[in-house]
Amino acid sequence: MSPSHTARDFPHRHMLGIADLDADDITQILDLSETLRGINERPIKKVPTLRGRTVINLFLENSTRTRTSFEIAGKRMSADTINISGSGSSASKGETMLDTARNLMAMNPDVIIMRHGASGAPALIAQHVNCAVINAGDGTHEHPTQALLDCATIRKHKGIPGQGLKDLEIAIVGDIDHSRVARSNILAMTKLGARLRLCGPATLMPRNVESLGGPETQERVRVCYRLDEALEGADVVMMLRIQNERLGAGTSRFANTREYSRYFGLNRKTLALAKPDAIVMHPGPINRGVEMMPDVADGLRSVILDQVAYGVAVRMAALYLLGGGSLGAA
Amino acid sequence: MVDRRVIADEAAIARMLRRIAHEIVERNQGAENVALVGIRTGGLHLAERLTPLIEAIEGKEPMLGAVDITLYRDDVFIGLPRPEVGPTELPFRLAGNNIVLVDDVLFTGRTVRAALDALMDFGRPKQVQLAVLIDRGMRELPIAADYVGHSVQTTGNDSVRVFLSETGDEDRVILRTRIPDES
Numbered sequence: 407m408s409p410s411h412t413a414r415d416f417p418h419r420h421m422l423g424i425a426d427l428d429a430d431d432i433t434q435i436l437d438l439s440e441t442l443r444g445i446n447e448r449p450i451k452k453v454p455t456l457r458g459r460t461v462i463n464l465f466l467e468n469s470t471r472t473r474t475s476f477e478i479a480g481k482r483m484s485a486d487t488i489n490i491s492g493s494g495s496s497a498s499k500g501e502t503m504l505d506t507a508r509n510l511m512a513m514n515p516d517v518i519i520m521r522h523g524a525s526g527a528p529a530l531i532a533q534h535v536n537c538a539v540i541n542a543g544d545g546t547h548e549h550p551t552q553a554l555l556d557c558a559t560i561r562k563h564k565g566i567p568g569q570g571l572k573d574l575e576i577a578i579v580g581d582i583d584h585s586r587v588a589r590s591n592i593l594a595m596t597k598l599g600a601r602l603r604l605c606g607p608a609t610l611m612p613r614n615v616e617s618l619g620g621p622e623t624q625e626r627v628r629v630c631y632r633l634d635e636a637l638e639g640a641d642v643v644m645m646l647r648i649q650n651e652r653l654g655a656g657t658s659r660f661a662n663t664r665e666y667s668r669y670f671g672l673n674r675k676t677l678a679l680a681k682p683d684a685i686v687m688h689p690g691p692i693n694r695g696v697e698m699m700p701d702v703a704d705g706l707r708s709v710i711l712d713q714v715a716y717g718v719a720v721r722m723a724a725l726y727l728l729g730g731g732s733l734g735a736a
Numbered sequence: 737m738v739d740r741r742v743i744a745d746e747a748a749i750a751r752m753l754r755r756i757a758h759e760i761v762e763r764n765q766g767a768e769n770v771a772l773v774g775i776r777t778g779g780l781h782l783a784e785r786l787t788p789l790i791e792a793i794e795g796k797e798p799m800l801g802a803v804d805i806t807l808y809r810d811d812v813f814i815g816l817p818r819p820e821v822g823p824t825e826l827p828f829r830l831a832g833n834n835i836v837l838v839d840d841v842l843f844t845g846r847t848v849r850a851a852l853d854a855l856m857d858f859g860r861p862k863q864v865q866l867a868v869l870i871d872r873g874m875r876e877l878p879i880a881a882d883y884v885g886h887s888v889q890t891t892g893n894d895s896v897r898v899f900l901s902e903t904g905d906e907d908r909v910i911l912r913t914r915i916p917d918e919s
Contacts, residue, residue, distance in 0.1 A: 441804075441821045450857040453807040726807075 416727040420532045420539045423548035424593040425619070432594060433570060436558045438726065439719035445482055446718055456485035456729050459516040463489045464506075465542070467523045471690060471714070472542050472552070476519050479721035485516070485729060503527060507534045517729045520544070525586075538728040546586050551724060552689055553590035555716040556644065557598060559709055562716075563685050564641050570598035577603045577636040577680070579670060580646030580697055581610045584653070587689045588646060593619045596626045604629050605636035606646075606670060609659040633670050637679040644687040645672050645697045663696045673699040677707070685709045739913040743888055743896075746907035749869065752885030753782065756867055757789035759883050760798075760836055763865070767791070769833045771799035772867075775851050776822045778840035781902040782869055786838065799833070801826040808850035830859030836883075840898040842868040845879035870909055872896045 416434060418426060427435075445453055461480040465473050473489065480487035492498065501509075503522075510518060517538045520528040525545030532539040543549040557571065564574055576595055582588045582604050595602060596619060604615060608631055616627045630636040637643060648666060653659055660666045677686065686698075686708045694700050703710065744752070764770045767790050774780030780802045791797040804822040837851055848866060855861060867883035872890040886909070890896060893914045899905035 438821060441823055444823060445807075448858065452857070454853065455807045 418728070420528075420541075421550055421724055421728060422529050422532060422539065422541045424550050424553050424590045424597070425548070427550075427594075427597070429570065429597045429599075432554065432557065432597060435554055435720065435723050435727065436561060438723040439554075439558055439716065440562075442722040442726070443715070443719035445722070446715065452482050452484055454484045455726060456480070456483040456516075459485045459729050460514065461485045461487045461517045461519065461725065461729065462510055462513075462515045463487060463519050463542075464510070465490065465519075465521045466492045466527075467521050467543070468492065469521055469543070471717075472521065472549075475714070475717040476540075476542060476551075476721050479718050479725055482718070483722055483725050483729070485725065488515075503530060504534055507531045511535050511537070517725060540724055540728065543586055546584055546589070548590045548593075549586040550590050550594075551717070551721055552587050553594040554724070555713055555720040556587075556591055556687060556689070557594050558716040558720055559687065559713045560595075560600075560642050560685070561598075562712070563709055570600075571595055572599035574600045574641045575603070575639060575681075576600050576642040576644065577605060577640040578644045578646065579605045579633065579636055579672070581648055581653070581659075582606050582615060582646070583610045583612045583659075584649050585646050589618060591644070592623060592627060596623045600626070602627045603636040603640065605631070605633060607631070607660050607666070633672075633676055634679055637676060640680040640684055642685055642687065643672060643677065643680050644689075647689065647691065648693055648696050663693075667696050671695075671697055671699065672702050674701055674705075677702055683707075687713060689713070737915045737917070739915055741911045741913070742908050743911050744870075744886055744909040749885070749907050749909065752869060753785055754789055756883045756885060757786050757793060760786070760865075760867065761790055761793050763882070764834050767794040767796040767798045769862070770836065771801055771826075771828055771830075771833050772836050772838055773801040773803055773826065773851075773855065775837060775839045775847060776802055776804045777903075778898055778900065779838045781900050782840060782867075783836075783838040784902075786867070798836075799828045801828065803837075803851050803854045805847060805850035805854055808854045810846060810850070824854060824858070826855075826858050830855065830861040832862050834863045834865065835861040836865045836867050838867045840869050840900075841896050842866070842871045842879075842881050842884075843874060843896070845875045845877035848879050849877055869898055870896055 445451055463473055463476055477487050515537050519540045519542050521542040522544050525547035527544050528539050528541040541548055541550055560571055565571055578588050617624045686702055688710050692698055692703055772783040772786055774783030787797055787800050802825045804824050806821040865882040868881045869885040871881055871884045871887045895912045898909050901907050
Protein backbone atom coordinates (compact mmCIF):
# COMPACT_ATOMS: atom_id res chain seq x y z
CA MET A 407 0.00 0.00 0.00
CA SER A 408 1.02 3.61 -0.21
CA PRO A 409 3.64 4.84 2.23
CA SER A 410 1.81 8.10 2.77
CA HIS A 411 0.72 8.39 6.33
CA THR A 412 1.09 12.04 7.16
CA ALA A 413 -2.15 13.92 7.34
CA ARG A 414 -1.49 17.22 5.68
CA ASP A 415 -1.80 17.85 1.98
CA PHE A 416 0.28 20.50 0.23
CA PRO A 417 -1.98 23.41 1.13
CA HIS A 418 -1.30 25.75 -1.77
CA ARG A 419 -2.95 26.20 -5.11
CA HIS A 420 -0.24 28.41 -6.61
CA MET A 421 3.43 29.06 -6.06
CA LEU A 422 3.73 32.82 -6.28
CA GLY A 423 6.46 33.41 -3.76
CA ILE A 424 8.33 31.98 -0.80
CA ALA A 425 6.43 34.50 1.34
CA ASP A 426 3.35 32.25 1.13
CA LEU A 427 5.19 29.10 2.24
CA ASP A 428 6.13 28.03 5.74
CA ALA A 429 9.16 25.97 6.76
CA ASP A 430 7.12 22.79 6.61
CA ASP A 431 5.97 23.44 3.02
CA ILE A 432 9.53 24.20 1.95
CA THR A 433 10.88 21.06 3.60
CA GLN A 434 8.20 19.00 1.88
CA ILE A 435 9.26 20.33 -1.54
CA LEU A 436 12.95 19.76 -0.80
CA ASP A 437 12.34 16.20 0.42
CA LEU A 438 10.29 15.39 -2.64
CA SER A 439 12.89 16.84 -5.01
CA GLU A 440 15.54 14.69 -3.36
CA THR A 441 13.58 11.62 -4.45
CA LEU A 442 12.63 12.94 -7.88
CA ARG A 443 16.26 13.78 -8.59
CA GLY A 444 16.94 10.08 -9.04
CA ILE A 445 14.61 9.96 -12.06
CA ASN A 446 17.01 12.25 -13.91
CA GLU A 447 19.77 9.67 -13.62
CA ARG A 448 17.80 6.68 -14.89
CA PRO A 449 18.00 5.25 -18.39
CA ILE A 450 14.33 6.16 -18.95
CA LYS A 451 14.11 9.64 -17.47
CA LYS A 452 10.36 9.82 -17.21
CA VAL A 453 7.53 8.90 -14.89
CA PRO A 454 3.89 8.87 -16.00
CA THR A 455 2.57 10.91 -13.08
CA LEU A 456 1.36 14.01 -14.96
CA ARG A 457 0.31 12.23 -18.13
CA GLY A 458 -2.33 14.20 -20.00
CA ARG A 459 -1.73 17.39 -18.01
CA THR A 460 -0.87 20.55 -19.90
CA VAL A 461 1.78 22.93 -18.65
CA ILE A 462 2.20 26.31 -20.33
CA ASN A 463 5.55 28.07 -20.01
CA LEU A 464 4.61 31.71 -20.41
CA PHE A 465 7.91 33.55 -20.49
CA LEU A 466 7.32 37.22 -21.23
CA GLU A 467 10.88 38.11 -20.29
CA ASN A 468 14.00 36.54 -21.73
CA SER A 469 15.17 33.39 -20.07
CA THR A 470 16.76 30.26 -21.34
CA ARG A 471 17.85 28.31 -18.31
CA THR A 472 14.75 28.64 -16.18
CA ARG A 473 12.45 27.94 -19.10
CA THR A 474 14.50 24.92 -20.18
CA SER A 475 14.60 23.66 -16.61
CA PHE A 476 10.81 23.90 -16.27
CA GLU A 477 10.33 22.34 -19.67
CA ILE A 478 12.54 19.36 -18.84
CA ALA A 479 10.85 19.01 -15.45
CA GLY A 480 7.42 18.93 -17.08
CA LYS A 481 8.49 16.41 -19.70
CA ARG A 482 10.08 14.10 -17.13
CA MET A 483 6.77 14.05 -15.26
CA SER A 484 5.04 13.25 -18.61
CA ALA A 485 3.12 16.53 -18.83
CA ASP A 486 2.66 18.20 -22.20
CA THR A 487 4.69 21.40 -22.05
CA ILE A 488 4.13 24.31 -24.35
CA ASN A 489 6.40 27.34 -24.55
CA ILE A 490 5.22 30.85 -25.20
CA SER A 491 7.99 33.41 -25.21
CA GLY A 492 8.04 37.18 -25.14
CA SER A 493 9.15 38.17 -28.58
CA GLY A 494 6.56 37.33 -31.19
CA SER A 495 3.85 36.68 -28.62
CA SER A 496 0.67 38.68 -28.49
CA ALA A 497 2.05 40.68 -25.55
CA SER A 498 4.38 42.46 -27.95
CA LYS A 499 1.37 43.16 -30.19
CA GLY A 500 -0.39 45.02 -27.42
CA GLU A 501 -2.65 42.43 -25.83
CA THR A 502 -3.33 43.09 -22.14
CA MET A 503 -2.20 40.60 -19.57
CA LEU A 504 -5.75 39.69 -18.64
CA ASP A 505 -6.71 39.02 -22.24
CA THR A 506 -3.68 36.77 -22.50
CA ALA A 507 -4.83 34.96 -19.36
CA ARG A 508 -8.37 34.47 -20.68
CA ASN A 509 -7.07 33.17 -23.98
CA LEU A 510 -4.78 30.71 -22.27
CA MET A 511 -7.61 29.49 -20.05
CA ALA A 512 -9.67 28.69 -23.11
CA MET A 513 -7.02 26.07 -23.87
CA ASN A 514 -7.56 24.39 -20.47
CA PRO A 515 -4.03 24.20 -19.10
CA ASP A 516 -3.40 22.65 -15.68
CA VAL A 517 -0.40 24.78 -14.79
CA ILE A 518 0.83 28.14 -16.08
CA ILE A 519 4.47 28.91 -15.35
CA MET A 520 5.01 32.60 -15.74
CA ARG A 521 7.96 34.90 -15.97
CA HIS A 522 7.32 38.59 -16.35
CA GLY A 523 9.26 41.82 -16.03
CA ALA A 524 6.63 43.33 -13.76
CA SER A 525 6.51 42.42 -10.08
CA GLY A 526 3.16 40.87 -9.22
CA ALA A 527 2.20 39.80 -12.76
CA PRO A 528 1.85 36.09 -11.85
CA ALA A 529 -0.28 37.00 -8.82
CA LEU A 530 -2.57 39.03 -11.07
CA ILE A 531 -2.89 36.20 -13.57
CA ALA A 532 -3.56 33.74 -10.73
CA GLN A 533 -6.70 35.67 -9.79
CA HIS A 534 -8.13 35.28 -13.27
CA VAL A 535 -7.40 31.70 -14.23
CA ASN A 536 -8.63 28.44 -12.79
CA CYS A 537 -5.38 26.53 -12.95
CA ALA A 538 -2.22 26.55 -10.86
CA VAL A 539 0.23 29.39 -11.44
CA ILE A 540 3.95 29.11 -10.72
CA ASN A 541 6.00 32.28 -10.57
CA ALA A 542 9.21 31.79 -12.54
CA GLY A 543 10.50 35.26 -11.68
CA ASP A 544 8.56 38.52 -11.63
CA GLY A 545 10.35 41.86 -11.78
CA THR A 546 12.27 42.44 -8.57
CA HIS A 547 9.72 40.55 -6.45
CA GLU A 548 10.37 36.81 -6.17
CA HIS A 549 11.77 33.77 -7.92
CA PRO A 550 10.61 30.98 -5.63
CA THR A 551 11.87 27.92 -7.51
CA GLN A 552 15.36 29.41 -7.68
CA ALA A 553 15.37 29.84 -3.89
CA LEU A 554 14.12 26.28 -3.46
CA LEU A 555 16.86 24.84 -5.66
CA ASP A 556 19.44 26.92 -3.79
CA CYS A 557 18.14 25.63 -0.45
CA ALA A 558 18.13 22.06 -1.78
CA THR A 559 21.76 22.41 -2.87
CA ILE A 560 22.87 23.94 0.43
CA ARG A 561 20.95 21.39 2.46
CA LYS A 562 22.61 18.57 0.54
CA HIS A 563 26.13 19.91 1.04
CA LYS A 564 25.96 21.65 4.39
CA GLY A 565 22.74 20.83 6.22
CA ILE A 566 22.42 18.51 9.19
CA PRO A 567 19.81 15.86 8.26
CA GLY A 568 16.39 16.79 9.61
CA GLN A 569 17.41 20.30 10.58
CA GLY A 570 17.05 22.25 7.35
CA LEU A 571 19.67 24.98 7.13
CA LYS A 572 19.85 25.51 10.87
CA ASP A 573 22.59 27.92 11.97
CA LEU A 574 24.40 27.96 8.63
CA GLU A 575 26.09 31.26 7.81
CA ILE A 576 25.23 32.27 4.26
CA ALA A 577 26.68 35.27 2.43
CA ILE A 578 24.75 36.70 -0.53
CA VAL A 579 26.87 39.20 -2.44
CA GLY A 580 26.04 41.54 -5.28
CA ASP A 581 23.15 43.53 -6.65
CA ILE A 582 20.60 42.82 -3.92
CA ASP A 583 18.42 45.70 -5.07
CA HIS A 584 17.48 44.24 -8.45
CA SER A 585 17.57 40.64 -7.33
CA ARG A 586 14.37 38.63 -6.98
CA VAL A 587 16.64 35.65 -6.35
CA ALA A 588 18.01 37.38 -3.26
CA ARG A 589 14.54 38.28 -2.01
CA SER A 590 13.22 34.76 -2.34
CA ASN A 591 16.37 33.36 -0.80
CA ILE A 592 16.28 35.72 2.17
CA LEU A 593 12.78 34.46 2.98
CA ALA A 594 13.44 30.79 2.29
CA MET A 595 16.79 30.52 4.04
CA THR A 596 15.70 32.33 7.19
CA LYS A 597 12.58 30.16 7.38
CA LEU A 598 14.87 27.12 7.33
CA GLY A 599 16.97 28.55 10.17
CA ALA A 600 20.02 30.00 8.39
CA ARG A 601 21.73 33.30 9.17
CA LEU A 602 22.41 35.66 6.27
CA ARG A 603 24.93 38.35 5.47
CA LEU A 604 23.88 40.51 2.56
CA CYS A 605 26.67 42.38 0.90
CA GLY A 606 27.05 44.81 -1.97
CA PRO A 607 27.68 48.45 -2.76
CA ALA A 608 25.38 50.73 -0.77
CA THR A 609 23.88 51.86 -4.08
CA LEU A 610 22.68 48.31 -4.76
CA MET A 611 21.38 47.56 -1.27
CA PRO A 612 17.68 48.21 -0.68
CA ARG A 613 16.87 50.07 2.52
CA ASN A 614 15.55 48.00 5.43
CA VAL A 615 16.07 44.80 3.51
CA GLU A 616 16.63 43.08 6.87
CA SER A 617 12.95 43.37 7.69
CA LEU A 618 11.77 41.91 4.36
CA GLY A 619 10.02 39.07 6.16
CA GLY A 620 9.23 40.85 9.42
CA PRO A 621 10.93 40.20 12.76
CA GLU A 622 11.75 36.63 11.72
CA THR A 623 14.20 37.80 9.07
CA GLN A 624 15.28 40.91 10.97
CA GLU A 625 17.09 38.91 13.62
CA ARG A 626 18.73 36.60 11.10
CA VAL A 627 19.87 39.01 8.42
CA ARG A 628 22.83 41.37 8.60
CA VAL A 629 23.82 43.90 5.94
CA CYS A 630 27.52 44.45 5.23
CA TYR A 631 29.12 46.85 2.82
CA ARG A 632 32.52 45.19 2.84
CA LEU A 633 33.16 41.82 1.26
CA ASP A 634 35.60 40.61 3.92
CA GLU A 635 33.01 41.23 6.61
CA ALA A 636 30.41 39.18 4.72
CA LEU A 637 32.70 36.28 3.88
CA GLU A 638 34.42 35.79 7.20
CA GLY A 639 33.45 32.38 8.57
CA ALA A 640 30.70 31.83 5.99
CA ASP A 641 29.53 28.28 5.20
CA VAL A 642 28.03 29.31 1.88
CA VAL A 643 28.99 32.10 -0.51
CA MET A 644 26.38 33.01 -3.10
CA MET A 645 27.40 35.55 -5.71
CA LEU A 646 24.73 37.35 -7.70
CA ARG A 647 25.07 38.41 -11.27
CA ILE A 648 25.61 42.05 -12.09
CA GLN A 649 22.53 42.56 -14.22
CA ASN A 650 23.72 45.00 -16.83
CA GLU A 651 20.31 44.91 -18.51
CA ARG A 652 18.66 46.20 -15.34
CA LEU A 653 21.36 48.73 -14.53
CA GLY A 654 20.03 50.97 -17.28
CA ALA A 655 21.81 53.94 -18.75
CA GLY A 656 21.85 57.09 -16.64
CA THR A 657 21.40 55.27 -13.32
CA SER A 658 24.98 54.35 -12.65
CA ARG A 659 25.20 52.52 -9.33
CA PHE A 660 28.94 51.96 -9.46
CA ALA A 661 31.81 53.41 -11.49
CA ASN A 662 32.61 50.43 -13.71
CA THR A 663 32.80 46.65 -13.61
CA ARG A 664 36.52 46.70 -12.90
CA GLU A 665 35.95 48.70 -9.75
CA TYR A 666 33.04 46.48 -8.76
CA SER A 667 35.16 43.40 -9.27
CA ARG A 668 37.93 44.83 -7.13
CA TYR A 669 35.68 45.43 -4.14
CA PHE A 670 33.01 42.76 -4.49
CA GLY A 671 34.40 40.08 -6.81
CA LEU A 672 35.04 36.60 -5.47
CA ASN A 673 38.51 35.27 -6.12
CA ARG A 674 40.73 32.73 -4.45
CA LYS A 675 42.05 35.29 -2.02
CA THR A 676 38.69 36.59 -0.84
CA LEU A 677 37.21 33.09 -0.72
CA ALA A 678 39.93 32.17 1.78
CA LEU A 679 38.08 34.32 4.34
CA ALA A 680 35.15 31.92 4.34
CA LYS A 681 35.26 28.59 6.14
CA PRO A 682 37.74 26.17 4.54
CA ASP A 683 34.90 23.91 3.42
CA ALA A 684 32.57 26.69 2.29
CA ILE A 685 30.64 26.11 -0.93
CA VAL A 686 30.36 28.67 -3.75
CA MET A 687 27.09 29.29 -5.56
CA HIS A 688 25.81 31.43 -8.41
CA PRO A 689 22.33 31.51 -9.96
CA GLY A 690 23.89 31.95 -13.43
CA PRO A 691 24.70 33.09 -15.96
CA ILE A 692 28.10 34.09 -14.57
CA ASN A 693 29.91 37.22 -15.63
CA ARG A 694 33.32 35.63 -15.40
CA GLY A 695 35.89 38.11 -14.20
CA VAL A 696 33.27 40.48 -12.76
CA GLU A 697 31.50 38.98 -9.75
CA MET A 698 33.41 35.73 -9.84
CA MET A 699 36.83 34.72 -11.11
CA PRO A 700 37.00 31.63 -13.33
CA ASP A 701 39.25 29.70 -10.96
CA VAL A 702 36.61 29.96 -8.23
CA ALA A 703 33.67 29.24 -10.57
CA ASP A 704 35.37 26.08 -11.82
CA GLY A 705 36.99 25.23 -8.50
CA LEU A 706 36.35 22.27 -6.25
CA ARG A 707 34.12 24.26 -3.94
CA SER A 708 31.79 25.41 -6.67
CA VAL A 709 28.39 23.69 -6.58
CA ILE A 710 27.01 25.72 -9.48
CA LEU A 711 26.24 22.69 -11.63
CA ASP A 712 24.56 20.96 -8.68
CA GLN A 713 22.26 23.96 -8.54
CA VAL A 714 21.27 23.33 -12.14
CA ALA A 715 20.58 19.65 -11.44
CA TYR A 716 18.48 20.49 -8.39
CA GLY A 717 16.66 23.07 -10.51
CA VAL A 718 15.04 20.34 -12.57
CA ALA A 719 14.24 18.21 -9.50
CA VAL A 720 12.70 21.08 -7.52
CA ARG A 721 10.54 22.06 -10.48
CA MET A 722 9.40 18.46 -10.90
CA ALA A 723 8.37 18.55 -7.25
CA ALA A 724 6.52 21.84 -7.72
CA LEU A 725 4.67 20.48 -10.76
CA TYR A 726 3.80 17.30 -8.87
CA LEU A 727 2.42 19.18 -5.90
CA LEU A 728 0.52 21.80 -7.91
CA GLY A 729 -0.19 20.10 -11.21
CA GLY A 730 -2.48 17.37 -10.04
CA GLY A 731 -5.50 18.75 -8.26
CA SER A 732 -8.54 19.75 -10.23
CA LEU A 733 -9.60 22.70 -8.13
CA GLY A 734 -7.91 22.71 -4.75
CA ALA A 735 -8.27 25.22 -1.97
CA ALA A 736 -7.14 28.72 -2.81
CA MET B 737 -19.38 -1.97 14.69
CA VAL B 738 -16.05 -3.39 13.66
CA ASP B 739 -15.09 -7.03 13.88
CA ARG B 740 -11.34 -7.72 14.10
CA ARG B 741 -9.96 -11.16 13.43
CA VAL B 742 -6.35 -12.35 13.37
CA ILE B 743 -6.05 -14.53 10.28
CA ALA B 744 -2.33 -15.25 10.62
CA ASP B 745 0.07 -14.98 13.55
CA GLU B 746 3.86 -14.86 13.72
CA ALA B 747 4.34 -18.61 13.26
CA ALA B 748 1.86 -18.75 10.39
CA ILE B 749 3.57 -15.88 8.57
CA ALA B 750 6.96 -17.57 9.02
CA ARG B 751 5.59 -20.84 7.59
CA MET B 752 4.05 -19.05 4.59
CA LEU B 753 7.32 -17.30 3.80
CA ARG B 754 9.30 -20.56 4.08
CA ARG B 755 6.94 -22.26 1.66
CA ILE B 756 7.04 -19.32 -0.77
CA ALA B 757 10.85 -19.39 -0.65
CA HIS B 758 10.80 -23.07 -1.61
CA GLU B 759 8.31 -22.42 -4.41
CA ILE B 760 10.41 -19.59 -5.82
CA VAL B 761 13.49 -21.78 -5.86
CA GLU B 762 11.60 -24.68 -7.44
CA ARG B 763 9.96 -22.59 -10.14
CA ASN B 764 13.20 -20.79 -11.06
CA GLN B 765 15.40 -23.86 -10.67
CA GLY B 766 17.64 -22.22 -8.10
CA ALA B 767 18.44 -18.67 -7.07
CA GLU B 768 20.62 -17.84 -10.04
CA ASN B 769 19.29 -14.83 -11.99
CA VAL B 770 16.50 -14.34 -9.46
CA ALA B 771 15.86 -10.90 -8.02
CA LEU B 772 13.30 -10.14 -5.33
CA VAL B 773 11.80 -6.69 -5.70
CA GLY B 774 9.70 -5.47 -2.80
CA ILE B 775 6.94 -2.94 -3.30
CA ARG B 776 7.48 -0.22 -0.71
CA THR B 777 7.08 -0.50 2.15
CA GLY B 778 5.33 -3.69 3.32
CA GLY B 779 6.47 -5.74 0.35
CA LEU B 780 10.06 -4.68 0.85
CA HIS B 781 10.12 -6.03 4.41
CA LEU B 782 8.80 -9.36 3.15
CA ALA B 783 11.38 -9.46 0.32
CA GLU B 784 14.08 -8.83 2.91
CA ARG B 785 12.80 -11.80 4.92
CA LEU B 786 12.63 -14.08 1.88
CA THR B 787 16.25 -13.38 0.92
CA PRO B 788 17.92 -15.36 3.76
CA LEU B 789 15.28 -18.10 3.49
CA ILE B 790 16.21 -18.66 -0.16
CA GLU B 791 19.89 -18.54 0.72
CA ALA B 792 19.34 -21.24 3.34
CA ILE B 793 17.82 -23.51 0.68
CA GLU B 794 20.16 -22.80 -2.22
CA GLY B 795 23.33 -21.49 -0.60
CA LYS B 796 23.02 -18.41 -2.78
CA GLU B 797 21.31 -15.15 -1.98
CA PRO B 798 18.94 -13.77 -4.61
CA MET B 799 19.34 -10.14 -5.62
CA LEU B 800 17.20 -7.63 -3.73
CA GLY B 801 15.59 -4.41 -4.87
CA ALA B 802 12.72 -2.05 -4.07
CA VAL B 803 10.16 -0.13 -6.10
CA ASP B 804 8.15 2.85 -5.00
CA ILE B 805 4.97 3.14 -7.03
CA THR B 806 3.66 6.52 -5.89
CA LEU B 807 4.56 8.24 -9.17
CA TYR B 808 2.95 5.44 -11.17
CA ARG B 809 -0.40 5.26 -9.39
CA ASP B 810 -3.59 5.84 -11.35
CA ASP B 811 -5.15 7.69 -8.41
CA VAL B 812 -2.28 10.03 -7.54
CA PHE B 813 -4.53 13.05 -7.56
CA ILE B 814 -7.70 11.61 -6.12
CA GLY B 815 -7.40 12.43 -2.48
CA LEU B 816 -3.84 11.25 -2.03
CA PRO B 817 -2.61 12.65 1.25
CA ARG B 818 0.70 14.40 1.53
CA PRO B 819 2.83 12.42 -0.87
CA GLU B 820 5.81 10.58 0.48
CA VAL B 821 7.76 9.15 -2.40
CA GLY B 822 10.46 6.67 -1.45
CA PRO B 823 13.37 5.73 -3.66
CA THR B 824 13.24 2.94 -6.21
CA GLU B 825 16.43 0.93 -5.85
CA LEU B 826 17.28 -1.73 -8.40
CA PRO B 827 21.02 -2.33 -8.00
CA PHE B 828 21.17 -4.93 -10.78
CA ARG B 829 20.36 -5.25 -14.45
CA LEU B 830 16.78 -6.26 -15.15
CA ALA B 831 17.59 -7.76 -18.55
CA GLY B 832 18.06 -11.52 -18.37
CA ASN B 833 16.82 -11.82 -14.79
CA ASN B 834 13.67 -13.30 -13.31
CA ILE B 835 12.09 -10.65 -11.14
CA VAL B 836 9.83 -11.68 -8.28
CA LEU B 837 7.69 -8.73 -7.22
CA VAL B 838 6.80 -9.03 -3.54
CA ASP B 839 3.84 -7.35 -1.84
CA ASP B 840 1.97 -7.87 1.40
CA VAL B 841 -1.66 -7.83 0.24
CA LEU B 842 -3.00 -8.43 -3.27
CA PHE B 843 -6.34 -6.67 -3.67
CA THR B 844 -7.47 -4.70 -6.73
CA GLY B 845 -4.22 -5.37 -8.62
CA ARG B 846 -3.66 -1.67 -9.26
CA THR B 847 -0.55 -1.52 -7.10
CA VAL B 848 0.95 -4.41 -9.05
CA ARG B 849 0.04 -2.72 -12.36
CA ALA B 850 1.88 0.41 -11.19
CA ALA B 851 4.87 -1.64 -10.02
CA LEU B 852 5.07 -3.39 -13.39
CA ASP B 853 5.11 -0.04 -15.19
CA ALA B 854 7.81 1.23 -12.83
CA LEU B 855 9.94 -1.89 -13.44
CA MET B 856 9.66 -1.57 -17.21
CA ASP B 857 11.10 1.94 -17.02
CA PHE B 858 14.31 0.44 -15.67
CA GLY B 859 14.77 -2.29 -18.22
CA ARG B 860 13.37 -5.45 -19.75
CA PRO B 861 13.30 -8.31 -17.28
CA LYS B 862 13.26 -11.86 -18.65
CA GLN B 863 10.24 -12.68 -16.55
CA VAL B 864 8.20 -11.06 -13.80
CA GLN B 865 6.51 -13.19 -11.15
CA LEU B 866 4.38 -12.06 -8.24
CA ALA B 867 4.57 -13.20 -4.62
CA VAL B 868 2.05 -11.99 -2.02
CA LEU B 869 1.51 -12.86 1.59
CA ILE B 870 -2.27 -12.45 1.46
CA ASP B 871 -4.57 -12.62 -1.57
CA ARG B 872 -7.88 -11.08 -0.56
CA GLY B 873 -9.56 -11.30 -3.98
CA MET B 874 -11.72 -8.52 -5.49
CA ARG B 875 -9.41 -7.89 -8.44
CA GLU B 876 -10.15 -4.95 -10.74
CA LEU B 877 -7.44 -5.85 -13.27
CA PRO B 878 -6.41 -9.14 -14.89
CA ILE B 879 -3.55 -9.81 -12.48
CA ALA B 880 -2.78 -13.01 -10.58
CA ALA B 881 -0.12 -14.03 -8.09
CA ASP B 882 2.37 -16.84 -8.73
CA TYR B 883 3.06 -17.40 -5.03
CA VAL B 884 0.41 -16.87 -2.35
CA GLY B 885 0.88 -17.21 1.40
CA HIS B 886 -2.80 -17.34 2.22
CA SER B 887 -6.03 -16.64 0.31
CA VAL B 888 -9.00 -15.16 2.06
CA GLN B 889 -12.47 -14.27 0.78
CA THR B 890 -13.35 -10.67 1.54
CA THR B 891 -15.96 -8.07 0.73
CA GLY B 892 -15.82 -4.33 0.20
CA ASN B 893 -16.54 -3.80 3.89
CA ASP B 894 -13.34 -5.57 4.90
CA SER B 895 -9.81 -4.39 5.19
CA VAL B 896 -6.77 -6.61 5.46
CA ARG B 897 -3.61 -5.31 7.07
CA VAL B 898 -0.28 -6.98 7.53
CA PHE B 899 1.65 -5.87 10.61
CA LEU B 900 5.36 -6.67 10.77
CA SER B 901 8.03 -6.41 13.44
CA GLU B 902 10.08 -4.19 11.08
CA THR B 903 7.63 -1.37 11.74
CA GLY B 904 7.49 -1.98 15.48
CA ASP B 905 4.42 -4.22 15.52
CA GLU B 906 3.90 -7.82 16.40
CA ASP B 907 3.86 -10.02 13.27
CA ARG B 908 0.23 -10.65 12.37
CA VAL B 909 -2.43 -10.29 9.68
CA ILE B 910 -5.71 -8.72 10.71
CA LEU B 911 -9.02 -8.83 8.87
CA ARG B 912 -11.30 -5.99 9.89
CA THR B 913 -14.97 -6.11 8.95
CA ARG B 914 -17.23 -3.13 9.24
CA ILE B 915 -20.70 -4.36 10.19
CA PRO B 916 -23.34 -1.78 9.26
CA ASP B 917 -25.65 -0.75 12.14
CA GLU B 918 -29.02 -2.41 11.95
CA SER B 919 -31.16 0.63 12.74
